[in-house]
């Protein structure tokens with residue numbers, strides 16, 4: 001490989017827990033209804049982990065599925081990057097948990113904490129290592145178990161989340177017009193709060209000496225209304241920017257895979273950008289918001305379901321806590 005190198009998608013996999021939690025389940029905890037949740041979010045059910053499952057166990061299964069799809073073994077991997085905000089431990093990282101379970105060589109392994117944009121950041125890290133020819137095959141994972149953080153007395157947030165993991169293998173290629181074509185990543189910590197109130201907040205168990213009294217439990221908290229506005233704005237910007245970028249590249253976006261949060265966020269962005277709804281992958285009804293796992297699970301389902309084929313250019317868009325947001329354009 002003497003010419004320029006890009007990172008191509010070689011295989012995908014995912015894993016979700018067996019336990020299905022329908023909307024009605026929440027009516028025994030908070031004042032809500034299946035009808036409200038369906039119409040205001042598009043979510044019908046989600047999966048919750050059992051007592052012996054973690055982001056790590058889901059990540060291991062998703063990774064095995066991705067390796068099988070790629071036709072590679074754990075021994076072929078040169079690096080593992082895992083996006084999660086619900087790691088099994090602060091240390092060892094969830095990437096090291098996966099590395100040990102798969103029986104990899106002593107390859108570098110790290111996890112990144114970027115909330116719902118995490119998988120795109122992880123793809124970008126892998127892409128950079130591949131482009132500089134430091135590595136050939138990288139396992140990139142998004143895995144989260146937000147059910148472990150929900151406050152079952154807060155109807156504004158508890159109904160939104162589900163658990164899961166998605167993984168891909170990225171491999172170096174010199175085939176022109178394939179692989180990751182463009183990556184745009186953003187973060188704005190100052191926009192993540194109104195006054196002292198974070199728009200999306202998951203407390204640190206270990207490091208924060210004095211959490212605010214109302215947040216002393218380990219629950220996720222969010223300002224849904226403000227996050228909704230932020231998400232629509234960023235999804236419009238990212239999609240419009242990618243449409244322009246693809247025009248410059250001379251390719252057409254065959255499939256848009258957005259972070260799965262709320263059908264109304266997706267609809268609002270499509271209305272503004274004019275992007276056709278039949279070219280958008282949405283599986284939110286079945287899984288809710290699985291944070292870092294949402295984009296790679298949807299990507300895996302799109303490929304296995306035949307909605308994205310070799311040669312297609314796809315756009316991944318995500319936004320979330322931090323605040324963070326970003327996009328990746330990828331030709332399969």
Ligand SMILES: CC(C)(COP(=O)(O)OP(=O)(O)OC[C@H]1O[C@@H](n2cnc3c(N)ncnc32)[C@H](O)[C@@H]1OP(=O)(O)O)[C@@H](O)C(=O)NCCC(=O)NCCS
Pocket residue numbers: 031032033036037040041116155156157159160200222223224225226227228231261262289319320321
């Ligand atoms: C959370 C979200 C679904 C709320 O939908 P919304 O249409 O914005 O609803 P609002 O916050 O304006 O609340 C409308 C009413 O519904 C109520 N409500 C909120 N959750 C409810 C629930 N689960 N069931 C029934 N009623 C509910 C509110 O209390 C409010 O009642 P009020 O008018 O009497 O005060 C929506 O804002 C959202 O999806 N936000 C982004 C989610 C997010 O932050 N994800 C994580 C990061 S990507």
